[in-house]
Amino acid sequence: MAISNFVKRIQDVMRNDSGVNGDAQRIEQIVWILFLKIYDAKEETWELLNDNYKSIIPEGLKWRDWAVDRKDGEALTGDGLLDFVNNTLFPTLKNLEIDENTSMSQVIVRYAFEDANNYQKDGVLLRQVVNIIDEIDFTEYKERHEFGAIYESFLKDLQSAGNAGEFYTPRAVTDFMVKVVKPVLGDKIGDFACGTGGFLTSALNELDKQVGNSLENREIYNKSVYGIEKKALPHMLCVTNMLIHDIDDPNILHGNALDMDYKDMRKMEPFDVILMNPPYGGSEKDSVKSNFPTELRSSETADLFMNVIMYRLKKNGRCAVIIPDGFLFGTDNAKYNIKKKLFSEFNVHTVVRMPHSVFAPYTSIRTNILFFDNTEPTKETWFYRVDMPEGYKNFSKTRPMKLDHFNDALNWWENREEIEVDGFPKAKRYSIDEIIERSYNIDLCGFPHEEEVILEPMDLIQEYQEKRASLNAEIDHVLEQITSMLGGKAE
Helix, strand or coil: CCCCCHHHHHHHHHCCCCCCCHHHHHHHHHHHHHHHHHHHHHHHHHHHHCCCCCCCCCCCCCHHHHCCCCCCCCCCCHHHHHHHHHHHHHHHHHCCCCCCCCCHHHHHHHHHHCCCCCCCCCHHHHHHHHHHHHCCCCCCHHHHHHHHHHHHHHHHHHHHCHHHHHHCCCHHHHHHHHHHHCCCCCCCEEECCCCCCHHHHHHHHHHHHHHCCCHHHHHHHHCCEEEEECCHHHHHHHHHHHHHCCCCCCEEEECCCCCCCHHHHHHCCCEEEEEECCCCCCCCCHHHHCCCCHHHCCCCHHHHHHHHHHHHEEEEEEEEEEEEHHHHHCCCHHHHHHHHHHHHHCEEEEEEECCCCCCCCCCCCCEEEEEEECCCCCCEEEEEECCCCCCCCCCCCCCCCCHHHHHHHHHHHHCCCCEEECCEEEEEEEEHHHHHHCCCCCCCCCCCHHHCCCCCHHHHHHHHHHHHHHHHHHHHHHHHHHHHHCCCCCC
16 A cells, blocks of 8 residues: 555544544554554464464454454444443453463553553444554565654654653664664663653664575564653553564563662573663652662652663663753762762763753653763763754754765764864863863763753753753862761761
8 A cells, every 4th residue: 555644544533533542642543553464464374384383362452353354344333432442352352361481472451551542433434544553564664664764754743742752762862872772683772761762763774784584684673672661651662663673572561670679680591782771860669769779869860861871781781771961060969979879880981962942842851862882881972962953943844854964973983083163172072080170060062152042931941951950069069078078077
């Protein structure tokens, strides 16, 4: 089929359904239907390869059993279809029996439906959506991979679907990070807040080039990525994304990576490569914070994920993680201790400062990419500033950041030198002694003041709160040092 107008056709149908309200619900509705269609195509392949294959989906509930319209007048539609979906399909899939012996390729069905919803109230319109999705032949390699590009449009649409934008990292950013980290076939690649799977798919695209015609390599490829996602919609989006990328056993868990004691984290299999954009600006419950040592407990979600990364990165492993400016300049007790641990136990070799509005319209907060490896303590750190491209005042949904905008950074990466522009450092190397002297305030090679933009009110409040906390902590630290020199004790 011609799938170029696939999304628009479905959206046009759903706009007439009173049960679907807004982009986020529309996307969730499309995805659970799409998941079952793709999963059925996968099962057809597995049945051919294994005569003893047994589906976790009961007879009568598979896509082929109820969704396919054979134009014989027997296809479920209207109230009959709604009754089937709401009272049989969903309750059954939400409560599928699984145990430790159930394969991940089957577990994902229950994971995908645990918190899914059918929003459509018009059974005739639901039938129309099902029929449109059924036109795609996912058993055909070419059509399946062509659909991958269409699927990206779902994920981009999330940026304008309210808070759902937090689950999507621009493809240019994920591709740049993968290009620099250079994952190789055999690496175990993890993302502990994987959202829709952007980092994992960027890594898989790189690994796919290394597979060739080897069945052994294809098996290694299939087991190369791991993700965990707390929220239901992005989790289902990610699982579906993995299936589209020919991962038959998507190791994508539905849960909170922070909800585990750090001692247990240390015992788990470590990762060769970690690629992440942890959620920031959030706050976790005390029960979650208590999973970490007292000195590393932070009220900022992104800080806690930094702890997870440090516990789960393999010896000689590589990491690239997106962090807000607040992590760079923050010197409150937790941030100070986290950065002290990071620089003293890992090699933080590069910090890339990204221009504003990379994540527009979701947030205006400036972000950075931290690159480090688990090889040796940090001796020096390079900072590099990616400036706004010529002709751009802001990035937007219609004019997003492109991989080409990282070309100068990629060229510099291989041939590092200090760069100064209009009296401001654009690229500069700092020794660990200089970083320690700054109490691990690594807000360096930042953007000139004249380039600063007005943040959204809530973003502005958050930034000022972080700066105030950082300044208070810095003052306390200095007072403590002075008091210590005087032989007293700070009150």
